[in-house]
Amino acid sequence: MLPAKENPMSLVTETDISRSAQAVWKSVFGHSLPSAPLQRTTSVDERFLVAKVNISGDPSRSIVVVCPQEEARRLAALFFQVDVSTVKEPLIHDVFGELANMIGGLIKRHFPHSARLSLPEVKEAPFQDARQKTVAQAFFECGSKPIAVRLVQNPS
16 A cells, blocks of 8 residues: 555545546456546436545545446446346445445545545435536546546535
8 A cells, every 4th residue: 555645735636536446446346447538428317326435624525436326236236246136225335335435545545644534425316416516536437337436625
C-alpha cells in the first residue's frame, strides 16, 4: 500500500479515482475495468444504483459510485458466484456498498489522517445527480454498461 499524502489539501484527480477503482475491481473480480468516456446516453427508464460513502473532515467529500441496476445485479452474482436470477436486492446493495467503501478507503489516503469514512449508503437514483458538486470523476465500461465513480463536495 502506498503511503498517504501528507498535504491535507492535496487534490484528488480523475487519475487517482481511476487507479483506486481499478485496484478494487482487480482485487474483487480479478480484472480491471476499461476506462472510457461516457459515450452513450442513458434511458429515462433505466434504473441506477448509487452507492455513497462520506469522507469526513475538512474538506468534507463523498465517493459516489453509479451503476445501472442490471449491471449491479450481475456484479453481485459474480461476487457470490451464483446465477443472476438468484441474487436478491439486499445482496446487491451489500456488494455495491462494499465496492464504494473499498474505493473510498483508497481515496481517503489523499485526506488528512483524521478523516473518517461513513458506512455506505445505497439507493436507486437517476444517473445525473445535480444536487452535488462533482470535484473529480472517472467513467468505466463494465460489459456495455457505464459506471461512474465521483468525488463530490458535500453541502456545508
